Amino acid sequence: MGPVELFALGAAVLLVAGAIKGMVGIGLPAASISLLTLAVEPRVAIALVLLPMVVSNGWQVWQMGGIGLALRRYWLFAAVLAGVILLTVALSATVPDRVIFLATGLSIVLFSAVNLRFEVPELGLRFDRLAQGVFGAVAGVLGGLSGIWGAPMVIYLTARRVPKDEFVRATGLLIFLGSVPLTLGYLRQGLLTAELAAVSALLVVPTLIGFTIGAHVRGRLSNDGFRRLLLYVFLFLGLNLVRKGVW
Template sequence: MVWIVIIVFAIAGLIKGTIGLGLPAVSMGLLTLVISPFQAATLLIIPSIVTNFWQLFAEGHVLRLIRRFWPMLTGIVLGSIWSIFPTLGHSHFQSEALLGGMLALYGVYGLFSKNMPDLAPYEKWLGPVVGYLGGALTVATGVVVIPVVPYLQALGQKRDDLVQSLGLAFTVSTLCLAVYLQQNPVDNIPLDWKMSLVALVPALVGMWAGTKIRYRIPEQKFRKVFFFGLVIFGLYSVLHQFHLI
């Protein structure tokens, strides 16, 4: 089990370091092949929090990002408390399949569209709505992607700003997920902090390697990797949910 955790989080960290997301999606997808989704979610808490902090503070300007995105962050917190979806570990609702399908479609759109829609003029009112849905889906699937990732990407941010704002959203959502898992145990399964701490080391090594790769990729190639990653994560989630892989 330990070696499985090490390999999974090394791969997930590498992907996150390269494109700015993917650690929860990859780790949840691979770990649920051998353990329950609730157990998998407990393992990703420490690696997610630490790598998200790394991603968030790597470039500075954190306070500027918080001032800009606090309505979205507030929505994430509210969504994780009052989710409109059946929550993780307490339902057989196929929310992961829905999430994966939306993720794959958005990735295909990003790969083949020349210009992304500019949502910056609507940020003031759209941010809280996006945040709420992102928080609600976090406690439903263990992963925050839709609609937070496409929303942040559609604000026209540069590569490093996008990666950092994703880190901010992921940090808040992971903290909310940790609180949810602690307060809503399933079948008396406690949070496995020890194994989660073990998973941190390969995740950090993988993220370090992925960061080196990211800085060697031109921005246009980065965008292609970013959206291609969304397609892969989405398709994998759908196929795994329906036991096709």
């Protein structure tokens, strides 16, 4: 598939994924990567989403403010996440596509299940550093393989019972801080070529347009009902990727 076709496909997908993120606040990597892998190889899908992930989540963090406080609270999670993502990308550069399909599918299934029904027990403050290290490492492995590490992050933040605004700030920060080393890892391994990087940069525009549209119409929809329907769609897409990884 040439750059023009990649951009056309990516623009349609990122417009939808950006709108989803604008409407329900979650799901940009899960939506875009799961849809793109229906037409392109998984590493190509991840490469196309890299710069939209960096820019959209950097923008989200900047809008929320309180960056310094969030960094002080979650620096351990962020450091482990970044280090493990870099290591995983380096070690998995020659992993077969079916393994990437499997990791991506499992990430999306876990992401959907956690947000649909899973009740996370509360985590006390005295276990916080241990939890940040463990969940940061799991998120890093999933992120390095599949580009999606939302589920371990959501489980950790939910277990800590963080307030809504802090949850949005922390998720944006941790996705941003994970997407930067993921991008660097793809560059070092030659997985983010000049052509893919150019297309990925152009895809920032439809992503932000979709995000703006989604945020604008959010108040007119039943947010919870739409979110649940969307997560069931993610679950189906994730299970299909698991199937492709197994058979």
